[in-house]
Amino acid sequence: MIIVHHLNNSRSQRVLWLLEELGLEYDVKRYERDPKTMLAPPALREVHPLGKSPVITDDGLTLAESGAIIEYLVERYGEGRLSPAAGTPERLRYTYWMHYAEGSAMPPLLLKLVFDRIEHGPLPFLVKPVAKAIAQRAKKSFVLPQIERHLDYLESELGKQKWFAGRAFSAADIQMSFPLEAAAARGGLDAKRPRLMDFLERIHKRPAYKRALERGGTYELLG
Incomplete structure (x- = not known):
């Protein structure tokens, strides 16, 4: 099961959107910003050393960075959807x-x-x-x-x-x-x-x- 470690008001919203476009099942684990500093909570560092979002876990893999996550999901689960044909x-x-x-x-x-x-x-x-x-x-x-x-x-x-x-x-x-x-x-x-x-x-x-x-x-x- 894909788990999205989702920080409020962050780039991880794009990952949720992509998963919905692909029609994939996933779970959301929520994290809230510090209301004063607006920084991500320390708990995110337990998922990835940088402690930032988005991060996903999938089949033993932990992956950060929006672009890398999007490319991974499209290549693994897209079945040709949402990306143009190679070489075009x-x-x-x-x-x-x-x-x-x-x-x-x-x-x-x-x-x-x-x-x-x-x-x-x-x-x-x-x-x-x-x-x-x-x-x-x-x-x-x-x-x-x-x-x-x-x-x-x-x-x-x-x-x-x-x-x-x-x-x-x-x-x-x-x-x-x-x-x-x-x-x-x-x-x-x-x-x-x-x-x-x-x-x-x-x-x-x-x-x-x-x-x-x-x-x-x-x-x-x-x-």
Whole structure:
């Protein structure tokens, strides 16, 4: 039995969604973030040394990292579903987006989250003005322009095909969902980029996506 070690408000929601799309049976073991630090609980380190989510266990295997988990599940259980045929242009695009999601799209969004917390979080009185100025300058000079560049790029790419890998929905779209949901929550993604907003609307209407929310519980990206 596949067990998803599911942390609230995390990337593991994508894994639940994939399992629902594949129609697989699985169990969910829930973990809750610390309400003050928003960090994962120490109990997750008992599953994987890094103590992060997502992590799955399956037939004696423990596997972390969203992309690796998604590829493993699709290859082992997909039976040709949710991934383009090997050797096709669509498969190359599929592989690209599977890596792009975390390797390129997420870093500037995570930086924005960090600097937002520095700017608005509690700090010693004498330190706060300096820290706030540094955070604002970093966001203005680097982080926000990078996010804008990525969103423009993604908007353009979805002008080529309906889905990221091509004409058919694939696991690459599941992998890309998290950075785009994060961008909509805290990265400035809005109606000015209608293709990306349409993508989010379409995935949120999928029955498997809705079932995954029912299994995973509250899903609110950190802001």
